[in-house]
Amino acid sequence: MAAAEAGVDLDRLALVPDPGLDAPLAVAALLDGMDVVVVGPGAALSDPDRRRLQARARERGRCS
Numbered sequence: 001m002a003a004a005e006a007g008v009d010l011d012r013l014a015l016v017p018d019p020g021l022d023a024p025l026a027v028a029a030l031l032d033g034m035d036v037v038v039v040g041p042g043a044a045l046s047d048p049d050r051r052r053l054q055a056r057a058r059e060r061g062r063c064s
Contacts (some may be wrong), residue, residue, distance in 0.1 A: 003036065007016060008035070009035065012034055012035035013035070013038070014030045014034040014036065014037045014038070016030065016038065016039045017038075017040040017041070017042075018040055018043070019044075021044050023039070023043040023045050023049070024044075024045060024052070025050040027039055027045070027053050028053060028056060031053065031056050031060060032049065032060070
């Protein structure tokens with residue numbers, strides 16, 4: 001509801017509450033096709049994974 005109220009197009013939203021051990025791969029794939037990707041706090045992402053994903057999101061204009 002918060003995303004919809006913030007004006008996010010829900011057709012372009014991906015919610016990943018628990019991607020498991022494939023989190024880096026799953027999030028990277030979603031960043032390529034979605035405007036908004038929400039990852040739960042339990043995602044198995046190392047600090048280098050987070051930095052790579054953040055850079056990928058910035059490249060695609062999905063991160064400020």
